[in-house]
Amino acid sequence: MASSAAAPRAAAARRSDPARPDDAPRPSHPDIIATIGATPLVALDRLFPPARFQVYGKCERFNPGGSIKDRAARSMIEHALSTGELLPGVSTVVESSSGNLGIALAQLCSFHRLGLICVVDPRTTPQNTAIMRAYGATVETVDRDPESGEYLPSRIRRVHELLRTVPDAYWPNQYGNEDNARAHHHTMREIHEALPKAPDYLFVAAGTTGTLRGCAEYITAEGLRTQVVAVDAVGSVIFGPPEPWERGHRRTIPGHGAAVVPPLLRTGLADRVVKVTDLDCVRGCRQLLAKESILAGGSSGAVTAALLDAASWIGPGATCVAILPDGGDRYLDTIYSDTWVESRFG
Numbered sequence: 005m006a007s008s009a010a011a012p013r014a015a016a017a018r019r020s021d022p023a024r025p026d027d028a029p030r031p032s033h034p035d036i037i038a039t040i041g042a043t044p045l046v047a048l049d050r051l052f053p054p055a056r057f058q059v060y061g062k063c064e065r066f067n068p069g070g071s072i073k074d075r076a077a078r079s080m081i082e083h084a085l086s087t088g089e090l091l092p093g094v095s096t097v098v099e100s101s102s103g104n105l106g107i108a109l110a111q112l113c114s115f116h117r118l119g120l121i122c123v124v125d126p127r128t129t130p131q132n133t134a135i136m137r138a139y140g141a142t143v144e145t146v147d148r149d150p151e152s153g154e155y156l157p158s159r160i161r162r163v164h165e166l167l168r169t170v171p172d173a174y175w176p177n178q179y180g181n182e183d184n185a186r187a188h189h190h191t192m193r194e195i196h197e198a199l200p201k202a203p204d205y206l207f208v209a210a211g212t213t214g215t216l217r218g219c220a221e222y223i224t225a226e227g228l229r230t231q232v233v234a235v236d237a238v239g240s241v242i243f244g245p246p247e248p249w250e251r252g253h254r255r256t257i258p259g260h261g262a263a264v265v266p267p268l269l270r271t272g273l274a275d276r277v278v279k280v281t282d283l284d285c286v287r288g289c290r291q292l293l294a295k296e297s298i299l300a301g302g303s304s305g306a307v308t309a310a311l312l313d314a315a316s317w318i319g320p321g322a323t324c325v326a327i328l329p330d331g332g333d334r335y336l337d338t339i340y341s342d343t344w345v346e347s348r349f350g
């Protein structure tokens with residue numbers, strides 16, 4: 005019945021559109037880039053029995069590039085194309101990424117006929133590098149910065165060198181690009197619209213803080229009462245200098261945590277910050293797999309670990325949403341390898 009009512013409306017709409025005569029070809033299916041977003045929100049009732057509080061996971065692996073970074077990449081690239089900063093067939097995108105943004109950019113740049121040089125570090129898996137190369141990207145690996153012992157300063161230094169030497173180079177600069185954050189107004193809108201009422205808590209992993217900022221801005225703009233819990237890595241400096249006990253903690257799981265304060269960060273975005281270790285991430289991932297049959301990436305394990313820990317302070321009957329930024333396929337040799345876990349944690 006619904007389709008028979010819709011058909012005359014569609015025909016009338018075609019007739020009223022002078023650009024689309026009746027015999028025009030039918031609208032085409034969406035292209036691959038148009039499938040970014042609208043990811044599923046799934047109940048995590050087995051891991052978090054709803055008698056206590058309800059938890060949903062926003063499964064960002066369903067984006068075509070496999071992670072939440074598809075949203076940021078599309079937002080940044082499409083804005084630069086619209087302003088003419090990027091020219092198809094001419095420009096080369098240069099960016100530093102630990103993997104997921106690189107893959108997202110590789111797909112977008114291939115789609116829009118743009119070059120891509122992605123600067124990565126040794127934590128980036130051979131599989132991620134291979135995916136970027138398959139899309140036609142050039143991948144450069146840098147070593148730790150001798151002064152700080154971190155990778156990020158080396159990656160940024162190399163990006164600046166490339167910007168000076170590569171013709172028509174453009175740096176989206178995910179750590180400072182407002183379009184990265186803006187993409188996540190939509191992420192939060194999807195969560196809000198998928199539930200009968202706004203969630204009481206949103207658990208979000210923080211790296212560039214684009215997701216955190218975009219979601220928090222939507223929450224403020226819509227006047228929602230959702231409390232934002234930012235999940236960071238032990239040893240990261242995003243929300244302030246590490247405590248003495250955090251020093252010396254080696255972060256090997258990419259995604260959340262940063263060695264510099266991201267320029268996108270604003271004060272007051274998070275109501276609470278929870279810091280997790282790499283081992284917490286592994287435990288969180290393995291629990292998601294064992295109880296929910298979800299093969300999730302490291303930062304999903306981080307937010308899961310934070311939620312498991314939050315059972316002590318979240319009020320009964322609350323609704324929580326955990327953003328699960330990517331899938332576990334890219335972590336089979338680390339988080340899901342018993343050999344790796346044993347060698348790393350004993």
Ligand SMILES: Cc1ncc(COP(=O)(O)O)c(C=O)c1O
Nearest residue numbers: 104211212213214215259303329
């Ligand atoms: C797997 C994963 N989790 C979390 C994040 C952090 O998201 P954001 O950069 O929006 O803070 C990233 C960013 O690259 C990521 O790849």
